[in-house]
Structures are given as structure tokens and as C-alpha cells.
Amino acid sequence: MILGGRRHGLIQARKAAIYTQESLAHALDMDMKTVGTWERGEAEPVPYKRPKLAKLLNVTLAELEVLLAEGTTERPVEPAPAAEVAAPSSEPEPTPRGGWLLPVMVNGRSVLVPLNATTLSTSDLGPLLPPALVAGDEANLPAAGAAEWDAMSPLSRRSLLARGLAASALPALGLDELQRVAEAMADARRYFDGPVLDYFRRQLAACKADDGTLGPAKTLPLVLGVVGAIEEHARDVKPNLRRELLRLGAESAEFAGWLFRDVRDFGRTLYWYDRAMEWAQEAGDTAMQGYVLLKKAQLAFDQREPQQMLTLAQAVQHGPWSLPSRVQAESVQQEARAEVMLGATADAVGPKLDQARQLLGARDDGASTLGAHYNDTLLTMQTAICYTEAGAPRRAVELYDESLVEDRFSPRDYGFFLSLRAGSLALAGEPDEAARTGVESAARADSTSSRRTKQELVRVLEYLRPWTNRPAVTQLREVVAS
Known part of the structure; x- marks a missing residue:
């Protein structure tokens, strides 16, 4: 049997488990290109890797075999001529098993809509969506965006669907902007420009704004979509855009790490923090490097590793970067908390907590948005945590009752x-x-x-x-x- 044919089911299983090709390869301790060959139907995972692969994808070994069998044929698959791919067609484009996940705006809120009528009709999204969408009309696209969708070329539609994120505001975007983003996904070197970069910035900002209300389950797919687009196209964009794209990539990866921390997937949290650090280093963003160390100190607290928490918090304060005073304040508070976890009393770390509050009250130049969420109330909450760790829970309760x-x-x-x-x-x-x-x-x-x-x-x-x-x-x- 000769292998050939794209394994859409395997791709969808990977995305459902919230892995990129690179992060899945990292978890399997292998090269990303090898994962790509599996998904294109060009190769098979070696037998000893299959149990771990099935576990990572949340499927049984039998289900994994079905996903792998999907891309096998009795003859090699011939690539379609370039002209045929780009040519307009009235035939609907094939939808992979399980359907695509297309983010669209529903009542002003971005949600992931599976392009599968059966799934939609049995989900709790049904009452929120137009009848035509639930019925499967117009390729399951919202009625408000159907005209613009029809006006796009099949290549642009395929590009949007394959990346699963550029249409996250489909009914709200004008056709010109939608077309520009689709073209950038298809040919980054030619079309990826400042406005497209701004589009991804807005996507990330929207995800951050919704995170505290929607939670990681709904926010992560969109964030990983942004990260995936950056990861895929950073090598192709024009040189003058690459550094800015990597800066955004570092910010996106840091946020993805936080979301995985909230679901207590510490392995992938650390992966994305390391990715953020790598991109920040390449982009020359020293402040982000210090900020990622602070996030790693917080992760060390979750894992009850006070020694690591202490040294990371100290590294934030003494590294070769200039950080906003609010970030410095949080790092000093983290250092104090690590010290009480190692045996210091609440009174002994009092001066450090006072220092953190003084730093928080200092004025910044406003140029950096790092740690913009950190305020007096959050410092009070973290001080309460510190008191509890120091064996003074009554003092902690007083702070909680106050703030x-x-x-x-x-x-x-x-x-x-x-x-x-x-x-x-x-x-x-x-x-x-x-x-x-x-x-x-x-x-x-x-x-x-x-x-x-x-x-x-x-x-x-x-x-x-x-x-x-x-x-x-x-x-x-x-x-x-x-």
C-alpha cells in the first residue's frame, strides 16, 4: 500500500487536543517535520510512539489506527495543477471529518463554530445562530457574511478555513480587510504587512479582554490560532516586519502559557513560556524576557517549588532589562512569598511587602503595557496569600475581607x-x-x-x-x- 492523502481526522484530533505541530513534536521528543509527514499521509508513526501519541491526542489506540488509515490509498496522490487550485469552482470544498472550526461573531461575541450541521444542531450554540447556519446552508456560514464569503476566491476561503482564525470576525470585517488577511495567509512574503499585523494584535487583545469571563476552554483555540499563524509565517514575512511579528508572537505565547497554567497543564505552560522567551530574545525584546521569568516564578509557586520561585523572582529584579515598576513590584512580592514558603515569618518579609507597595505606587513612563493588569487590589490579594503561607491565616482573612x-x-x-x-x-x-x-x-x-x-x-x-x-x-x- 502506498501512502498518500491528507489525514484530516488526525489534524483535527491534534487541534482538539490544543497542540500545534511543533508542540506535539516537542511532547513526543521528535522533529516537527515528522508530524507533518504523518498528517500529509506520507509516513506512519513508528509503533513504539503510537501509545504516547494516542494519549496526547486523547484517543484510544484503536481510534488512532482509524485516523491513520484515513490517509492511505492504493495509489500515489497526484498534486493538483496550480491553475486548478486557484480556479473558481461552484463545487463545495471538502470538509474534513469532524468539520472545520471557524470562529465567527455571534451576538457580538467570537465563538468557534464547527462547519458541521449535525454538530451544530445538537450543540447549545443552536439557539444563538441563524436558522440557515444550523441547517447547513451556505457551507454553514452566518447569513450576515454569506455575500462576502461568496465573493472570495476558493483559494482565499481555503486559506481562511485551514488556519481557522482569520475569519474570527467574519460578519464584522469588510470584504477588503477579509481578503487582505486571507491573501497574507496564502502568501506572507507578498501580502503580510502592517495592517495584517495590526489585525492579529486586535485578535490577541480581544482574547485577553474575554479571558476572565470566558475561561481558557473558549479562549485557547483562538490564541493558538494567532500563535500558529505567527509561527508559520515569521520565516516568510519581509525582514522589516519579522521583528515586530516575533514581538507579537512572544506576547501571544506568554498568554497561551498563562491559559494552560489556568487549566493546570504545566508541561504545555512551560513549553509556551520557553517559546515566548525564544521569540523575545530573537526580537530583542528584553523587557518581555524579564516578564517571562516572572511568569515562570508564578508557575513555580503552583508547583510548590519555593527555591526555584525565589531565584526566578530575584532574576527578574536583577536582569539586564528595564521593567515597569508594577512588574518589579510583583517580582518583589513573589520573592517575599518564596521566602515564607522556605520558613521566614510574616514579620520578616514585611519590609519586602512594603517595598512592593512602594514600587507599585511609582510612576512609569507608560511606554510598556507589561503587567498592565497589576494593581493595588491584586497586590493585597497576593499579600494575603503570603500571610497564609507564613502561618498567619487570620491576617490573610482580614485582607480578603477588606479588598x-x-x-x-x-x-x-x-x-x-x-x-x-x-x-x-x-x-x-x-x-x-x-x-x-x-x-x-x-x-x-x-x-x-x-x-x-x-x-x-x-x-x-x-x-x-x-x-x-x-x-x-x-x-x-x-x-x-x-
Whole structure:
């Protein structure tokens, strides 16, 4: 049997597991080009790699064999002539098994719409979408964008669908801008310019704005779409654009790392932080390099690695870069927290926490947006965490009661800090209030898919073991287990 034919099912399984070709190759400890040959149907994974590949793709070995069999034929596949590919056609373009995931605007919100009528009709998106879309008319495109879609060439449509992100505002974009982005995806050296770069900046900004409400499950596919486009085209753009594109790539990869941290996938968190560091180094963005070290210090806290957390936080402060004072403030606070995890008392790190607050109050020149979200309220929350780690949970509860107000946070962040307050209450000997706070936190965690919050609630239940039979604690246990 001669191999040939694109394995769309394998590609869709990879994307559903939120891997790029490069990150999947990294997880398998092999070359990205090899993964590409599998997906093009040019080669087969060696037998000893298949169990790990199936596990990474969240499929059984039998299901993996089906995905691999999809691209086999009895004869080599001949490439279509260039003129045939670009020529207009009235025939619908083939849709891979499972359908494409096309981001579109629904009621002013970007959502991933699978181009598969059966899937749509059984999903909870159905009531939000136009009847023609659910019925499968016009290739499942929203009615508002059908005219513009029809006006595009098949090559441009294929380019948009294959990348799965350039149409994320399809009904809202004008035809000229939509066409420009599609052309840039097809021929980056010729068409990728400043306006296209600005388009990706807007996409990333929109993802960041929605993250705290929508959560990583809905935000990650779009962010990885942006990263994927940058990753694919950085080598092809004009030299004067490459550095700016890599800067955006570093920012996008850092944000992808944070999203994976929120779902507690620490392996992929570290992968994307390393990718952000590499792109920032190539782009000459020294401030981003320091900022990524701060993010790695936060990851070290999640993994309860205080020694690494301490040295990373110190490296942020003493590296060869100029960072906004708010980023410096957070790094000093991280250093203080690492020290209490290593045995220092709350009073001993008091001067460092005072230094962090002074740095936060210092004026920046406004040129950098790094750490723009960091404010006095967040520093207070992190100080409360520090007090809890130092064995002073009552002082932590006082800070939570003072500053943990719902309208100051996104839904996801409010739920996370509620879980920390619950832990402090439990350690302070208030089990019923801790459990009630935990139940409230769990509701936010569920709505925003925050596994980080759920993991904190598991820790709260450990603290509540002495009161395991109290009704409120039983309710929290049931909620966390559901």
C-alpha cells in the first residue's frame, strides 16, 4: 500500500487536543517535520510512539489506527495543477471529518463554530445562530457574511478555513480587510504587512479582554490560532516586519502559557513560556524576557517549588532589562512569598511587602503595557496569600475581607481568590464559613473552566478534614467532586 492523502481526522484530533505541530513534536521528543509527514499521509508513526501519541491526542489506540488509515490509498496522490487550485469552482470544498472550526461573531461575541450541521444542531450554540447556519446552508456560514464569503476566491476561503482564525470576525470585517488577511495567509512574503499585523494584535487583545469571563476552554483555540499563524509565517514575512511579528508572537505565547497554567497543564505552560522567551530574545525584546521569568516564578509557586520561585523572582529584579515598576513590584512580592514558603515569618518579609507597595505606587513612563493588569487590589490579594503561607491565616482573612469585592475582578479571578479565602478561613478555624466560600468559588470555577481554582478547593478540603462531617463541608466536597 502506498501512502498518500491528507489525514484530516488526525489534524483535527491534534487541534482538539490544543497542540500545534511543533508542540506535539516537542511532547513526543521528535522533529516537527515528522508530524507533518504523518498528517500529509506520507509516513506512519513508528509503533513504539503510537501509545504516547494516542494519549496526547486523547484517543484510544484503536481510534488512532482509524485516523491513520484515513490517509492511505492504493495509489500515489497526484498534486493538483496550480491553475486548478486557484480556479473558481461552484463545487463545495471538502470538509474534513469532524468539520472545520471557524470562529465567527455571534451576538457580538467570537465563538468557534464547527462547519458541521449535525454538530451544530445538537450543540447549545443552536439557539444563538441563524436558522440557515444550523441547517447547513451556505457551507454553514452566518447569513450576515454569506455575500462576502461568496465573493472570495476558493483559494482565499481555503486559506481562511485551514488556519481557522482569520475569519474570527467574519460578519464584522469588510470584504477588503477579509481578503487582505486571507491573501497574507496564502502568501506572507507578498501580502503580510502592517495592517495584517495590526489585525492579529486586535485578535490577541480581544482574547485577553474575554479571558476572565470566558475561561481558557473558549479562549485557547483562538490564541493558538494567532500563535500558529505567527509561527508559520515569521520565516516568510519581509525582514522589516519579522521583528515586530516575533514581538507579537512572544506576547501571544506568554498568554497561551498563562491559559494552560489556568487549566493546570504545566508541561504545555512551560513549553509556551520557553517559546515566548525564544521569540523575545530573537526580537530583542528584553523587557518581555524579564516578564517571562516572572511568569515562570508564578508557575513555580503552583508547583510548590519555593527555591526555584525565589531565584526566578530575584532574576527578574536583577536582569539586564528595564521593567515597569508594577512588574518589579510583583517580582518583589513573589520573592517575599518564596521566602515564607522556605520558613521566614510574616514579620520578616514585611519590609519586602512594603517595598512592593512602594514600587507599585511609582510612576512609569507608560511606554510598556507589561503587567498592565497589576494593581493595588491584586497586590493585597497576593499579600494575603503570603500571610497564609507564613502561618498567619487570620491576617490573610482580614485582607480578603477588606479588598475581595466582586466588581473589582473578572469572574474567573474572583472565583480563584474566593478559593484562597476559603483556605485561609479553614486554617483560621472557621470551617462553616470556609465551606460556604468554597461552594461559591466552585460555581465560578465551573463557569470559567478554571482547574486552578478547583485544585485550590481540593486543598481547602484537606484543611477541613477535622470537620469532615459538618453539613457545609459535606456540601463543598460534593460540589468539588461533581
